[in-house]
Amino acid sequence: MIDAVVNKERFVGQPLARIEDPALLTGRGRFLDDLDPLPGTLVAAIVRSPHAHARIRGVDLERARAHPGVAAVIGPEEVLTALRPFPLSLRAPMPYYPTGTDKVRFVGEPVAVVVATDRYTAEDAAELVHVDYELLPAVVDTKLAMKPDAPRLHDTANSNIASDRVFNFGEVDAALERAAHVVTEEYSFPRYSSTPMECFSVIAEWRDEADGPRVTAYANFHGPFSMVPVLTGALGISPAQLRLIVPQDIGGSFGIKAGIYPYIALLAVASRHAGRPVRWTEDRIEHLLASSAGSDRIMRFTAAVDAQGCVQALDVDFMENVGAYLRPPEPATLYRCFGNITGAYRIDTVRLRSRAVVTNKAPTGLNRGFGGQQLYFGLERLMDKVAHTVGLDPLELRRRNLIPSGSFPYATPTGGIYDSGDYEKALAMLVESSGYRALRAEQAAARGRGELVGSGIAVIVEPSATNIGYVGLATPQEERKIGREKSGSTEHVRVTVDPYGVVSVLLGTVPQGQGHATVARQVVADQLGLPLEMVVPKVDMDTSTTPWTVTSGSYSSRFSPLLTSAIVEATERIAQTIKVAAAVLLSADPAELELAGGNVRVATAPERSVKFRHAAGLVHWDPGSLPDGVNAALYAEAAFTPPEATAPSRTDQVNSSLCYGFVAELVQVRIDPETYEICIEKVNAIHDAGTVLNPLLIEGQVHGAMTHGLGGALYEEMAYTDAGQPTSTFMDYLVPTSAETGFPLVAERLVTPSPVTRLGAKGSGEGSSMSFPVAIANAVADALSGYGVEITSLPLHGNVIDALLSTRADNKRNEQPCP
Amino acid sequence: MKAAPFAYVRPTRLGDVVAELVRADEDGGGKVIAGGQSLVPVLAMRLGRPSTLVDITDVDELKQVDLIDGSLRVGAAVRQRRVERDFRGVVPLLSQALPWVGHREIRSRGTVCGSLAHADPAAEMPAVASCLGATLEVTGPGGARRIAAEKFFSGAMTTCLGPTEVVTAVRIPLPRQGDGFGFAELARRHGDFAVAGVAVRVRTRGGTVEEAAVTAFGVSDRPRYRDLRDELQGAVERAGVDAIGIARELGDAVTAMADQIVTTAGDSHGSSQYRRRVLRALATRELVHAYQSSLEPPR
């Protein structure tokens, strides 16, 4: 293990300020709505369904078409004529188009698009579109939707269950029979989002050329670029006929904007009818109604536990509410954590049932934590219940079940290969930093005085650098075609050196505020021994010029583990050429040279040196002086391709991520005995994401992920009425603000470098968004432990606690009184 | 989220404001716009479609704040933030309540009178006006009139204001010797409208409670006022000055009040049962607090 001391000689590991910030903080960011790349662009407004479920009997577009300033209006007919259904991630007879065609299936589903000179005019005309709806009964509840007689969303399917798979790893039933304790509980995780500051934004242009159509699109899309073939599949064109350009600045996403591509298809069709490029900027109501959200999931967890409190087997049943359509990459949320379904624990025997259910809610998708917040809510609530059942402190229970130090790389029963870690040490650090034993004693005393105080722990494994192969698991093994497997976790970079030795790094990583350019500059400067000023990162994604594959994109914290590895590979080749050139100038052997301080020098005789830029200059100006057979290539592209990311096995195991970090968190809460307001009194956190590239940025990720988790735990919920009417404004969808995030936080770090990435870095963008919701729930449950209530869902706030305590009081009047 | 078409006028004289409202009334209906913090979202969501917006913020006579006849008189174009900053402590209850109105950015534009005219049942300003017995000054085509705050609010987002009338100012009585105040609310986040809140004014003379005005908000279709003088006096007689004792003795009275006045159906932020619980807790705390501060010598 490398110790965490910062090496002052290197930029990596230092808290360098973000080079992105000056422009962003002075209003000079260049977001898509600031750009006008295609002259003559018109503006669209979208007509959306007010109903959760209805048959479209007819659509009258004529009055809208006649409105002054309107260029085109398209509806279901135009969409059906121009598009095919989006290819789905698995075979299911549930065709998905960017608008409702036969029916509408959720409130906010697009039905028509009005293209006009400006947004006001477009919205005026949108009011003139008349849709004749025949209302149908709606179903939003997952379990109700699974019933055979439930309202059927897709007439062509014989149930609302889009996918149902069972995976067996070992003899779960036998373990349950043998167990000293069988602990079981059902949990329900709510649907929430990330509500990025910038909403969706698209410009699309359709042109018919002699050899076929061309679509140019600008969008604040950030991958996965596996959605590009999904998009072109619907458009009926090849990826080569599409040019997708992502602006340099994206105002946040946290996964949500992966769901933008149906709008690219829709606006391309609108542009075809308008004969001009068309822009659509999503507004906040549209965003809350119909963009994307994390899925809500019902989970039943059962553990076979021995007398010592060690979990011998786990039986898991997931029922995922994916909304009205299986919008790709869904049902990926169900499988993203497949390889780490047993979390931080040494559990060898697992059974998993995964069902994806369609309901009359908006489609789901990526959301920071992607499957992790759901999984760990169940698993970590269950571990508390196991502790309670066997009479152990929750921390001691976890300690007994942890994967021991020294057992990494560690193979999980489901195929995960945990690359590195030291969970026992991290937990010991948590005990130390929180003063755990004294804290528990204080809390017991306070509870004795009638105070509602408690603490909650979560220990989780944070997957990063997704192996997209896991998506294949949704398809049964016998239907997965041999020779058509999917896998991969590749990331690309292009590095070039100009005649003055200035190095540019082309980043196709489509960041949304993470600071990729800052870190890329640090890594390149280190690799080439250059001062920071000589490295110029350029964020640019244009599918016609930037190197990409279907795995490209900014998701699952891919930048730190993958892109930096690609930089190392590309710069190694650049360094080689530079050394050869310097060797000419120094009359030395390239093998004895090193790059440092902007120079190329003889390692054993540093006074023999030339400037890096002179070596670069030689390659540009005087390549004839290079030794025979040496190419004058001062550009290098690398596609880092980790061999650990392979397709699912025939026995359905998959290493669903390349890297696995670790988070241990302890949250202390106090609940007001009268108003039941929840106050977070303190948080202790230990994170291990391998090598730290930039501590400032990683700290920001921890804060951000916690705030996101805080939202899910205490504030945010995309709630629907039984009739399918959703939360649609920020009056009801409560996002935590800076005023809610002022809790005292002590965050510490353990570093166990990853052996599978070039710098030892893992991803760190999601951890606390997976652990914080359940850590808070565990703390609230602990504070209320004397009152016989079960916390099995979120969000938690005074009103919820009041309802829990009063139901309990109704049920068991003879127990301890409510406060 | 773009407003439907409307006309916009910005008169500089009060007479013209009324004239514009009268003209607009014949033509689909006008609306006064002051700070726009409540009206603009309504327009953007096309939940309201006035034909004309009459902006009152350029009318000089509406920009005044005066101390007059024992009241603080706040003109209709005066922003909440100005009162908060420049008249801190002049009306203590107002000063306690203003920081709870949205966020500072909102208060830099929103007006005190606009908040009253908007009459959100969970808003702070109407509750303060009700608790202190404020008076609204109103002008319309028939001339000027004054309306007591208690009479002004007639339901959720509705007042007794006519379509061509404009609020010109609110007069809020200054504190007197022996006054103590309390203000509290519970919202899920800082700056949100209240799940339940309470404004309290207690007046004592020689330790005897003369008035105990309680206005609850967020719990009904309008601010709800009660005088708990007898109940507070009784609690003080039984418990002495001990805060915990008074709170305990107030329990039944406050519970009964909460049961009576919490009439909202409730929502995901608070059921009516939960709002009763919150109101009970806040009203008790603030009555005790106001009583105790009424006993302190004036500063």
Ligand SMILES: Cc1cc2nc3c(=O)[nH]c(=O)nc-3n(C[C@H](O)[C@H](O)[C@H](O)COP(=O)(O)OP(=O)(O)OC[C@H]3O[C@@H](n4cnc5c(N)ncnc54)[C@H](O)[C@@H]3O)c2cc1C
């Ligand atoms: C994010 C956010 C949070 C907020 N939080 C709170 C909160 O916690 N508590 C709270 O109380 N408020 C809150 N508000 C509302 C804010 O306080 C408004 O400023 C206030 O409600 C209205 O004042 P205004 O001057 O902006 O009125 P406007 O928005 O201009 O008008 C509101 C209504 O009152 C009418 N009106 C305004 N002035 C007059 C007048 N002089 N005569 C007749 N009619 C008039 C208008 O016609 C309109 O119908 C919040 C607003 C926002 C945007």
